[in-house]
Amino acid sequence: MINENQSSNSSSAIYIHIPFCEHICYYCDFNKVFLEGQPVDEYVNLLIKEMKLTANKTGVEPVDTVFVGGGTPTTLNESQIAKLCTAVQEIFSLKEGAEFSFEANPGDLSISKLQTMKDYGVNRISMGVQSFNNELLKKIGRIHTVKDVYQSVENMRTVGFENVSIDLIFSLPGQTEADFKDTLNQALALDLPHYSAYSLIIEPKTIFYNLMQKGKLFLPGQDAEANMYDLLLNEMEKHGRKQYEISNFAKEGFQSKHNITYWSNEHYYGFGAGAHGYIGNTRYSNFGPIKKYMEPLQENKLPIFQQKELTLKEKMEEEMFLGLRKVRGVDKMAFYQKFGQDLETIFPKAIQKTMEKGWLENNRENVALTRNGRFLGNNVFQEFL
Numbered sequence: 077m078i079n080e081n082q083s084s085n086s087s088s089a090i091y092i093h094i095p096f097c098e099h100i101c102y103y104c105d106f107n108k109v110f111l112e113g114q115p116v117d118e119y120v121n122l123l124i125k126e127m128k129l130t131a132n133k134t135g136v137e138p139v140d141t142v143f144v145g146g147g148t149p150t151t152l153n154e155s156q157i158a159k160l161c162t163a164v165q166e167i168f169s170l171k172e173g174a175e176f177s178f179e180a181n182p183g184d185l186s187i188s189k190l191q192t193m194k195d196y197g198v199n200r201i202s203m204g205v206q207s208f209n210n211e212l213l214k215k216i217g218r219i220h221t222v223k224d225v226y227q228s229v230e231n232m233r234t235v236g237f238e239n240v241s242i243d244l245i246f247s248l249p250g251q252t253e254a255d256f257k258d259t260l261n262q263a264l265a266l267d268l269p270h271y272s273a274y275s276l277i278i279e280p281k282t283i284f285y286n287l288m289q290k291g292k293l294f295l296p297g298q299d300a301e302a303n304m305y306d307l308l309l310n311e312m313e314k315h316g317r318k319q320y321e322i323s324n325f326a327k328e329g330f331q332s333k334h335n336i337t338y339w340s341n342e343h344y345y346g347f348g349a350g351a352h353g354y355i356g357n358t359r360y361s362n363f364g365p366i367k368k369y370m371e372p373l374q375e376n377k378l379p380i381f382q383q384k385e386l387t388l389k390e391k392m393e394e395e396m397f398l399g400l401r402k403v404r405g406v407d408k409m410a411f412y413q414k415f416g417q418d419l420e421t422i423f424p425k426a427i428q429k430t431m432e433k434g435w436l437e438n439n440r441e442n443v444a445l446t447r448n449g450r451f452l453g454n455n456v457f458q459e460f461l
């Protein structure tokens with residue numbers, strides 16, 4: 077249970093979910109709804125109520141990171157953004173130098189919206205670009221164009237956002253290695269401090285999943301996907317964006333502090349429809365459908381759908397499969413300090429097997445994926461479960 081009045085249960089990271097989108101992308105399985113006709117003002121008010129109710133229950137300490145994700149947070153208008161950001165700072169207060177990120181869609185970032193974000197404390201923008209090929213963007217159901225990307229980057233620079241990241245997706249239907257190389261070149265030419273790149277995963281209940289079931293979706297195949305990932309690692313390295321996680325690359329000092337919280341298996345609050353959180357020993361998730369999320373809050377109750385108290389074994393497993401996503405891997409001393417046990421005595425077989433396959437290296441201070449292991453992350457993580 078999330079206990080009352082125990083400040084040890086509070087967290088230094090906050091995730092806030094804005095589930096509205098102006099369109100639905102063909103690959104997307106996030107918790108989102110079509111924006112039109114949605115009660116956005118009421119949602120923001122209840123989100124703020126959820127933060128207040130939680131803060132009263134768990135106690136609060138100033139936070140290191142806030143991440144507003146979605147859905148599409150930039151579907152909020154300026155007054156909704158101002159209201160939300162003010163509430164976060166009033167309820168939780170941010171530590172000096174805290175990272176305050178907003179996810180954004182290219183095309184939503186007008187100068188005045190960006191200025192509002194900046195005025196209310198946002199200092200990092202993560203933009204879902206996905207590709208620099210207009211045809212591919214159309215094919216995956218995005219409504220922005222490459223021109224919108226360039227305009228948004230220019231607007232961010234005009235307003236003075238320095239800490240900017242873009243997301244890319246590779247192994248898209250019909251995508252060639254040459255096309256991904258071109259996307260990478262254009263992305264890197266923008267000279268941004270942070271890049272994320274993920275291979276397309278076909279999730280159930282998406283438009284792409286239905287097409288695949290009907291034999292109408294043509295993906296590049298495993299070899300091409302591996303080649304694209306190889307290209308990604310090489311190009312990022314060449315351009316001084318150091319890999320710090322399987323899918324993330326940054327200039328020194330620009331790694332996402334918020335996401336490192338997740339991979340370091342640390343606590344965080346999750347607010348909003350379908351959001352997940354981890355406080356004390358409990359992982360919890362909120363109701364996903366907007367109406368179901370809002371109803372309990374209208375009666376001053378938390379909208380928690382399910383929660384699970386983790387056993388020590390589960391916590392140690394999570395420490396491994398989350399921590400191994402980081403290039404620096406899992407620190408042995410930190411593991412010992414957290415759990416009072418030595419990770420090599422808990423996972424001897426998994427370590428031996430993945431080392432034999434050349435996927436893992438066991439150093440004096442840490443265990444970490446090898447470069448080959450990064451291509452096969454999920455196979456490695458499974459060994460630790």
Ligand code: SF4
Nearest residue numbers: 097100101104146147
């Ligand atoms: S990918 Fe992003 S913009 Fe597209 S539907 Fe999903 S949440 Fe909305």
